[in-house]
Amino acid sequence: MIKLFSLKQQKKDGESAPERGKKSSAAQLRIQKDINELNLPKTCDVNFPDPDDLLSFKLIISPDEGFYRGGRFVFSFKVGQGYPHDPPKVKCETMVYHPNIDLEGNVCLNILREDWKPVLTINSIVYGLQYLFLEPNPEDPLNREAAEVLQSNRRLFEQNVSKSMRGGHIGSVYFERCLK
């Protein structure tokens, strides 16, 4: 039991212990741990434009198999002070023809929204995103046109993906080249 009677002493303004540099936030300490222990698959790389800011960085995925082999896709991560209670905000910066990523870069991945839990880490999201490129899921589409093509005609979908990655039009939408 804490000796609370010591409370009865008058507190004095700003006395005692010398001021240490203001402590890092819990979110900051947790992200440092997450980043230090990133265990990236060989198809992924991270880039920190400002090494002092561990809360914002890019993830680059270069799939080596599946529909998206040879492509290079950049995601931006923004981690807030609510981390890990709140998930990071992740956007795809590369225009991609993909059933689960729309043309504004929104990503439909369950652990980024409804299934996020504080035990998950940045690494979990990296694996989740990498999986999206190996197994695009037409059941939960964000880009419905792409999802319909994937469901009805896998060959055509494969061709569309290749064409978009080389740089070209799919329907009326122009995709910038994103081959490695």
Place this chain on the structure above:
Amino acid sequence: MAVTWSGRWNHVRKVTERTGPFAHPDFEPSTETLQFLQEVCHILVIGAGGLGCELLKDLALLGIRNIDVIDMDTIDVSNLNRQFLFRPKDVGKTKAETAANFINLRIPGCNVTAHFAKIQDFDASFYRKFHIIVCGLDSIIARRWINGMLISMLSYEDGELDQSSIIPMVDGGTEGFKGNARVILPGMTACVDCTLDLYPPQVNFPLCTIAHTPRLPEHCIEYVRILLWPKEEPFGAGVAIDGDDPAHVSWILEKSQERANEYNISGITYRLTQGVVKRIIPAVASTNAVIAAACATEVFKLATSCCQPLNNYMNFTDIEGVYTYTFEAEKKDDCVACSQKPQNISFCESDKLQDILTYLLESTTYQMKSPSITTAINGKNRTLYMQSVKSIEEKTRANLKKSLAELELCSGQELYVADPTTPSSLTFILQMGTKME
């Protein structure tokens, strides 16, 4: 001018001047206790909203006179049904000042000091003034911030926590008919980050549902909020949604209505739109009253030592009947916020960052594998070195050859070290001057 009258504090003196079956074993009844509450005890109330109004009233009526209150908000007309220190004429004024003035006028002798500010505007020298801090907040981020602040103010001697450095934190929270009250003795009992998993996750709908298969009016509003707003930027590039700006809410309402019509969904209203945008959960005045009363009781118990404090987390719900349950939330061994006793390491100003790194790798105590070292200087985070991420390693490698003086690291500076060998980051306090043996 301390107005008082005979018998004014009888309700408090019954507890402080007598013992009883539930009294703390070490409790000594005394007239000095009331005197302490009135003259010495200094309490900080964070938040002057639903819980804050109740807390200020409760604490003042318990005889506590020296109270500070912090709130960054101004009064909205929708607050008036439950935030009873505010009147229609106060709409637009600051919550902290209005609440403080009301209490000071209504309860003679009480001296509430208002701070129209964010908690982050103050540093440890401010928070150290208080005996107990009680929170009526609606934000997890703010709770974690004050929790981290109180933990950073702990001091250790030979690895032992100096109990006089502990400032107890009493935290209340409500959400509709549910609420909780808890007592945190920073460094001793479970802290906010130890129990981060207990906070209910924000309700988020799957993005694909919002984008293509809306079934609820909320799905339509979320569509406009998440997908349409950033695309159309109706109020200019980069303008974030302000849920209190009627023009913003009306725009979202109109677009949500269009989408709802497209999918034959009904039930979109202004109120619902604002509710979804601001994530409003209707506040219930009675829940606030119960939770604030529980918190004020804990403050009283801690301040007078008349009774063991709550151990340490009380849940409350009055959705159907009334139910409460108290349990002991456990301190987490690997809590990022409170599991670390900062450890002292000694180096000279002329030592290089490489020397610290080598020490962490080679000392028999740590034997780390690939430590990363960060610090915070003047509130700004700095990554001194991180080996495991190439882009950071390249940009911080030069630091290894710099001396601690060149890196602006002084005595007392905290260094945060993450390494795969430890479950959470370690905190070191740099001691300059004497070389480590």
